Amino acid sequence: MNKKVFQLIVDNTSGVLSRISGLFSRRGYNIESITAGVTMDPKFTRITIVTSGDDDILEQIEKQVAKLIDVRSIVELTPENSVYRELLMVKVKADATQRVEISTVVDIFRANIIDVAVDSLIIELIGNQPKIDAFLSMLEGYEIFETARTGIAGLSRGTENISYKENKVDKQL
Amino acid sequence: MLGADAMAKCLEAEGVEAVFGYPGVAICPFFNSMLSNNIDRILVRTEQNAAHAANGYARVSGKAGVCVATSGPGATNLITGIATAYADSIPLVCITGQVDSSLLGSDVFQEADITGAVESFVKYSYLIRKVEDIPRIFKEAFYIASTGRRGPVLIDVPIDIQNSTLNKFKYPEEVNLRTYKPTVKGHAVQIKKVINALSKAKRPIICAGGGVILSGAQKELQEFSHKNNIPVVSTMMGIGVMPTMDPLYFGMVGNNGKSYANRAMNDSDLLVMIGARVADRAVSQPDLVTENTVVIHIDVDPAEIGKNVGPTIPLVGDIKTIFEDLMDKEIDADYSEWIDTLNTYKADVKPRKKPDDKFVDPCEFITRLSQKLDDDCIYVADVGQNQMWSCGYHIVKKGQFLTSGGMGTMGYSIPAAIGARRAAKDRQIVAVCGDGSFQMSMMELATMQQHKLPVKIIIFHNGYLGLVREYQYNTYKGNYSVVDLSGSPDFSILAKAYGIECIVAENMSDIDEKIDEFLRLKEPVIMDVMIDPMYVVK
Numbered sequence: 001m002n003k004k005v006f007q008l009i010v011d012n013t014s015g016v017l018s019r020i021s022g023l024f025s026r027r028g029y030n031i032e033s034i035t036a037g038v039t040m041d042p043k044f045t046r047i048t049i050v051t052s053g054d055d056d057i058l059e060q061i062e063k064q065v066a067k068l069i070d071v072r073s074i075v076e077l078t079p080e081n082s083v084y085r086e087l088l089m090v091k092v093k094a095d096a097t098q099r100v101e102i103s104t105v106v107d108i109f110r111a112n113i114i115d116v117a118v119d120s121l122i123i124e125l126i127g128n129q130p131k132i133d134a135f136l137s138m139l140e141g142y143e144i145f146e147t148a149r150t151g152i153a154g155l156s157r158g159t160e161n162i163s164y165k166e167n168k169v170d171k172q173l
Numbered sequence: 174m175l176g177a178d179a180m181a182k183c184l185e186a187e188g189v190e191a192v193f194g195y196p197g198v199a200i201c202p203f204f205n206s207m208l209s210n211n212i213d214r215i216l217v218r219t220e221q222n223a224a225h226a227a228n229g230y231a232r233v234s235g236k237a238g239v240c241v242a243t244s245g246p247g248a249t250n251l252i253t254g255i256a257t258a259y260a261d262s263i264p265l266v267c268i269t270g271q272v273d274s275s276l277l278g279s280d281v282f283q284e285a286d287i288t289g290a291v292e293s294f295v296k297y298s299y300l301i302r303k304v305e306d307i308p309r310i311f312k313e314a315f316y317i318a319s320t321g322r323r324g325p326v327l328i329d330v331p332i333d334i335q336n337s338t339l340n341k342f343k344y345p346e347e348v349n350l351r352t353y354k355p356t357v358k359g360h361a362v363q364i365k366k367v368i369n370a371l372s373k374a375k376r377p378i379i380c381a382g383g384g385v386i387l388s389g390a391q392k393e394l395q396e397f398s399h400k401n402n403i404p405v406v407s408t409m410m411g412i413g414v415m416p417t418m419d420p421l422y423f424g425m426v427g428n429n430g431k432s433y434a435n436r437a438m439n440d441s442d443l444l445v446m447i448g449a450r451v452a453d454r455a456v457s458q459p460d461l462v463t464e465n466t467v468v469i470h471i472d473v474d475p476a477e478i479g480k481n482v483g484p485t486i487p488l489v490g491d492i493k494t495i496f497e498d499l500m501d502k503e504i505d506a507d508y509s510e511w512i513d514t515l516n517t518y519k520a521d522v523k524p525r526k527k528p529d530d531k532f533v534d535p536c537e538f539i540t541r542l543s544q545k546l547d548d549d550c551i552y553v554a555d556v557g558q559n560q561m562w563s564c565g566y567h568i569v570k571k572g573q574f575l576t577s578g579g580m581g582t583m584g585y586s587i588p589a590a591i592g593a594r595r596a597a598k599d600r601q602i603v604a605v606c607g608d609g610s611f612q613m614s615m616m617e618l619a620t621m622q623q624h625k626l627p628v629k630i631i632i633f634h635n636g637y638l639g640l641v642r643e644y645q646y647n648t649y650k651g652n653y654s655v656v657d658l659s660g661s662p663d664f665s666i667l668a669k670a671y672g673i674e675c676i677v678a679e680n681m682s683d684i685d686e687k688i689d690e691f692l693r694l695k696e697p698v699i700m701d702v703m704i705d706p707m708y709v710v711k
Contacts, residue, residue, distance in 0.1 A: 011352055019292065026293050063476035069297045069317060072352040
């Protein structure tokens with residue numbers, strides 16, 4: 001099983017997300033995370049999907065997704081040539097003494113405390129997945145009430161691999 | 174002009190000759206607007222058959238077939254027909270009425286989320302939200318359905334949109350789809366690789382699928398095969414790519430195919446799959462085939478390539494265009510020894526077990542029938558044993574062979590034959606079904622009579638769901654469950670009730686006369702052919 005991050009540029013039409021997720025579910029492909037957001041050009045949406053499977057399956061995923069009428073492009077965001085970020089929010093039990101200990105960990109990871117209550121904290125952390133996993137493992141000694149993760153967004157590095165220029169769409173077509 | 178008028182105008186602009194459909198309140202504005210044009214409105218007796226009829230029409234005319242149903246149950250009844258078309262890549266435009274836009278999502282009377290329900294069986298679907306979008310969406314729908322890998326497209330139109338006023342109607346001349354650009358021309362480098370591989374091969378074989386027919390490339394395939402002396406086998410959907418009696422044609426492959434066709438494919442050193450999905454019924458163990466064989470896979474849909482078999486040389490593009498490019502190139506090879514081997518395989522066929530002579534032998538019947546059929550006859554096989562016998566023994570000359578290959582939808586043949594008749598008013602059309610599949614679509618005899626779209630129908634009558642029974646015989650040691658068709662009507666009386674002549678063929682003694690009479694009588698005509706109920710299962 002290999003993991004791949006795909007970046008899709010799709011028509012911003014109603015139902016486009018369900019068409020893509022429906023394709024994954026009916027063909028039995030995994031989705032580890034999926035994020036979507038409109039691009040600079042409101043006609044298009046950028047979707048980042050983290051998926052896994054053996055090489056044959058990953059090839060089929062790329063082809064089947066490319067075949068959907070709403071999909072303008074699908075490219076792999078390779079780890080070497082891309083940056084990924086995910087947002088984590090975690091609500092952890094913290095009384096007055098624990099608060100200090102936790103804030104040390106928060107500082108090391110360059111996370112932020114964004115809400116404080118009498119007996120709990122909410123921390124936000126932005127990073128790639130290994131960083132987020134490492135941070136969560138540092139909090140294992142505390143009681144975590146809830147976590148919320150967004151799934152990753154990513155972009156390719158540099159200007160060589162831009163498959164789609166958001167402010168120059170119409171010229172490209 | 175109303176939205177409904179615009180819908181009718183769009184169909185006119187697309188050159189649509191006929192729509193197959195069934196009305197209901199939510200599609201009434203459209204049918205009302207259709208009164209002001211010359212497009213035939215053909216009333217089927219259940220919506221599923223509207224899609225099958227449009228399917229038969231599309232396969233004979235080469236244009237997208239159009240079917241229309243109302244919201245809710247009308248739309249959901251279409252689904253099997255849509256799935257059937259999708260599995261065989263048949264271009265359809267399916268139009269459904271929908272409840273008022275303001276009521277969408279509130280579960281009102283006859284509301285069904287049809288675009289959601291058909292998502293996995295359509296190439297694309299639209300739910301129209303603005304009356305101004307009608308011309309663009311219709312234009313796109315016909316374009317998407319009938320280009321690239323063909324398939325069904327559904328347009329769902331809420332009744333208030335049909336009743337809204339459209340100030341200016343202009344049918345677009347071109348589509349502007351940013352995200353849909355099917356590949357037509359094959360890559361020159363890949364074409365060169367194909368030619369080189371063929372030049373090196375000793376035992377090449379072409380396995381042609383339905384994609385060759387959908388691309389209209391039968392002639393090109395035959396010319397290419399003859400020019401280079403390359404033998405051809407076909408999948409079930411590929412039957413008709415070449416005349417059955419062509420010396421370079423070696424039958425249908427697959428678990429229901431000819432043993433010599435499978436042997437040819439297994440023994441080849443170069444397999445050229447063209448317009449075929451390499452699905453389980455045609456190639457049950459793709460890994461075995463590819464073990465010692467170079468595989469070239471040619472298809473218009475890049476996602477088909479590598480899905481079931483890993484090709485050595487992939488080639489994406491429209492098959493007809495690719496053949497035109499291949500024809501220019503010279504292949505330096507002599508395959509005559511290989512052809513001789515294949516002919517010995519063909520001659521080495523084990524004799525078939527004959528049924529009880531108190532009944533008609535279906536295989537012999539089909540052979541004799543097809544010898545007497547017109548050269549350009551359209552033969553529509555249903556699903557079941559009748560289909561297996563048809564694939565095995567029907568002799569295609571210059572005609573077409575239609576069947577539901579991918580989905581295997583029983584009841585396909587009669588509505589598809591009716592649709593084929595609308596596309597080909599003067600050709601001979603024969604629908605062949607079993608007594609099970611006949612009863613799934615026999616209500617369409619009325620459609621045939623009402624709209625004067627007569628065809629010839631053959632019923633292989635053995636009182637059982639034969640292919641399921643055959644499976645139970647082989648798998649469950651003859652424990653038969655839910656396959657007995659007792660209670661079926663007398664088909665002669667039924668035919669009479671519809672005003673259709675019926676010939677009964679009981680055994681082989683006078684079968685030639687019976688066939689001659691069946692072919693001589695003006696359609697509609699039914700032939701009830703008695704088959705040994707124990708044939709194949711004893």
